[in-house]
Amino acid sequence: MIADLTETIVKILFIFSINVGFYAPILGWVERKQSALMQDRVGANRASIFNFRIIGLFHPIADAVKVLTKEDFIPDGADKFFHTLAPFLSLTPAIVTFAVIPFGGSYELWGHPVQLVIADLDVGMLFIFAFASISTYGVVLGGWSSNNNWSLLGGLRASAQMLSYEVAMGLTLIGVFMVYGSLRLTEIGAIQENFFRWGIFMQPLGFVLFLTCAIAENKRAPFDQPEAESELVAGYFTEYSSMKFVMFWMGEFLEIVTISGIVTTLFFGAWHLPFVSDRMLLSLFAGAGPNGAAVLAMLVNVAVFFGKVSFFIWLMMTIRWTLPRFRYDQVMRLGWKMLLPLALLNIFITGIVLLV
Amino acid sequence: MTEHQAFKAWVGDLPADKLKPKKVRKDINLTLWERLYIFEVLRGLAITSRHFFGNLAGFVRPPKGRKRKIPTVYYPEERATLPVAYRGRPALVANPDGSERCVACGLCEKICPAFAIAIVGDEREDGSRYPASYTLDLSRCVYCGYCEEVCPKEAIVMSDEYEGLCTTRRDDLLYTKERLLKPAARLAQRIDYVRRIYAKCNY
Numbered sequence: 001m002i003a004d005l006t007e008t009i010v011k012i013l014f015i016f017s018i019n020v021g022f023y024a025p026i027l028g029w030v031e032r033k034q035s036a037l038m039q040d041r042v043g044a045n046r047a048s049i050f051n052f053r054i055i056g057l058f059h060p061i062a063d064a065v066k067v068l069t070k071e072d073f074i075p076d077g078a079d080k081f082f083h084t085l086a087p088f089l090s091l092t093p094a095i096v097t098f099a100v101i102p103f104g105g106s107y108e109l110w111g112h113p114v115q116l117v118i119a120d121l122d123v124g125m126l127f128i129f130a131f132a133s134i135s136t137y138g139v140v141l142g143g144w145s146s147n148n149n150w151s152l153l154g155g156l157r158a159s160a161q162m163l164s165y166e167v168a169m170g171l172t173l174i175g176v177f178m179v180y181g182s183l184r185l186t187e188i189g190a191i192q193e194n195f196f197r198w199g200i201f202m203q204p205l206g207f208v209l210f211l212t213c214a215i216a217e218n219k220r221a222p223f224d225q226p227e228a229e230s231e232l233v234a235g236y237f238t239e240y241s242s243m244k245f246v247m248f249w250m251g252e253f254l255e256i257v258t259i260s261g262i263v264t265t266l267f268f269g270a271w272h273l274p275f276v277s278d279r280m281l282l283s284l285f286a287g288a289g290p291n292g293a294a295v296l297a298m299l300v301n302v303a304v305f306f307g308k309v310s311f312f313i314w315l316m317m318t319i320r321w322t323l324p325r326f327r328y329d330q331v332m333r334l335g336w337k338m339l340l341p342l343a344l345l346n347i348f349i350t351g352i353v354l355l356v
Numbered sequence: 357m358t359e360h361q362a363f364k365a366w367v368g369d370l371p372a373d374k375l376k377p378k379k380v381r382k383d384i385n386l387t388l389w390e391r392l393y394i395f396e397v398l399r400g401l402a403i404t405s406r407h408f409f410g411n412l413a414g415f416v417r418p419p420k421g422r423k424r425k426i427p428t429v430y431y432p433e434e435r436a437t438l439p440v441a442y443r444g445r446p447a448l449v450a451n452p453d454g455s456e457r458c459v460a461c462g463l464c465e466k467i468c469p470a471f472a473i474a475i476v477g478d479e480r481e482d483g484s485r486y487p488a489s490y491t492l493d494l495s496r497c498v499y500c501g502y503c504e505e506v507c508p509k510e511a512i513v514m515s516d517e518y519e520g521l522c523t524t525r526r527d528d529l530l531y532t533k534e535r536l537l538k539p540a541a542r543l544a545q546r547i548d549y550v551r552r553i554y555a556k557c558n559y
Contacts, residue, residue, distance in 0.1 A: 037411040038404045042428040208394065322404040323397060 154235025
């Protein structure tokens with residue numbers, strides 16, 4: 001009992017620290033630097049402590065100091081309650097959804113089975129969908145309660161866009177569930193121990209569709225209609241400042257991490273290296289004794305998982321800084337006329353392949 | 357000569373269709389390959405990632421002896437080499453003996469569109485004129501370069517200085533003759549350029 005509780009708390013602390021403590025601040029830096037390098041610029045590199053600059057890594061700290069000392073402003077005529085609630089509704093789902101994503105396999109440590117997932121739900125994927133829908137409320141409420149035309153338009157666009165793409169995203173994943181026969185993400189991950197059973201080989205079309213829908217859900221370019229800077233100032237968070245603004249911003253970055261985690265788990269072999277099974281990994285570290293081997297294998301698996309996650313974060317950043325924004329009608333047309341039929345086709349083909 | 361004729365003389369006998377502005381083509385028919393978009397997306401991603409990985413090498417500091425691919429100038433540490441046509445703070449040209457070339461004719465004062473120049477002329481014992489005081493109010497100066505163009509003595513030219521013009525006190529921007537004077541040797545390039553560009557002869 002105590003051991004289980006400790007284990008869960010340790011896992012929660014680990015995920016929380018790596019997401020909120022590492023990925024959220026570092027992604028702000030990555031976004032600046034990566035966009036700069038892609039556009040032949042240098043990027044932010046001026047924040048310094050005692051003249052040490054370390055390629056701009058102090059900028060997240062400078063940002064934090066800045067936003068913490070800024071005035072938290074609620075505009076005149078805004079709905080105070082919902083205006084305050086919206087950023088919470090936007091940030092919380094982004095943090096919570098990582099609870100069902102396995103970041104490692106299951107190991108036997110000192111006779112105690114350890115599974116590296118905070119909550120091993122048998123409806124893991126549905127849980128993610130449920131919480132992804134809640135984050136829509138954050139955006140819509142933020143847009144509506146700000147008493148600002150730009151915000152309202154952003155919120156409306158966000159609601160339309162996120163509803164449309166959630167349909168296609170759900171249908172895309174049905175193909176994945178048909179192949180693996182489970183909604184439990186740990187099971188899906190365990191099946192992908194075999195390199196040729198990775199989701200990218202089983203569901204190549206599903207992968208492209210899912211990534212597209214996920215980026216659209218995340219409201220990042222080329223699907224950043226809700227915050228379209230050139231049209232809507234900043235869209236639904238125009239009227240937000242200080243920590244509330246940062247909560248939207250952090251929610252966006254953590255959603256990138258979560259989406260990368262889901263893509264890794266469903267399509268890119270979760271915590272497995274290609275052609276390396278769990279047993280091979282354990283026998284590789286056999287010299288460290290059974291417990292030591294398990295710990296080392298665990299470390300390798302966690303590193304592999306977060307390495308893959310980082311790769312997908314890089315990919316999504318690259319996509320964000322490469323593609324121009326879609327027009328609103330193009331977003332809708334792509335969602336309903338392209339992705340939805342393709343997702344249905346994917347289910348159809350998957351069904352035929354499974355039956356034959 | 358009317359304006360139209362002047363334009364004709366300027367463009368010469370180019371065919372009329374070449375002079376028309378380029379039309380925005382709204383009827384471009386994309387091929388099916390392009391309409392699928394995903395392959396064009398991949399092509400775009402290839403281009404941007406090529407830039408990304410190419411610049412990653414010179415990210416921290418350029419490799420020794422190699423020029424950095426990113427053309428950004430790290431300003432306080434590095435200075436850009438400015439073209440000679442750059443119009444920085446106006447400077448009075450000083451002769452090698454330290455005296456100014458200016459004869460206080462007042463043409464620059466007259467032409468200055470921002471009324472930034474104030475001259476008080478005087479005469480020396482030998483009858484040559486000189487400015488007793490030459491004040492340039494840099495808080496008004498618009499860096500148009502008219503003073504340089506109009507000066508018959510090549511006595512005022514635009515230097516390549518662009519620093520030190522930011523201050524919290526207005527008085528600091530009132531440049532007197534002593535602050536404006538610069539030896540002719542340091543302004544030789546610009547003087548030469550001015551001669552060419554305004555087709556000035558050597559007076």
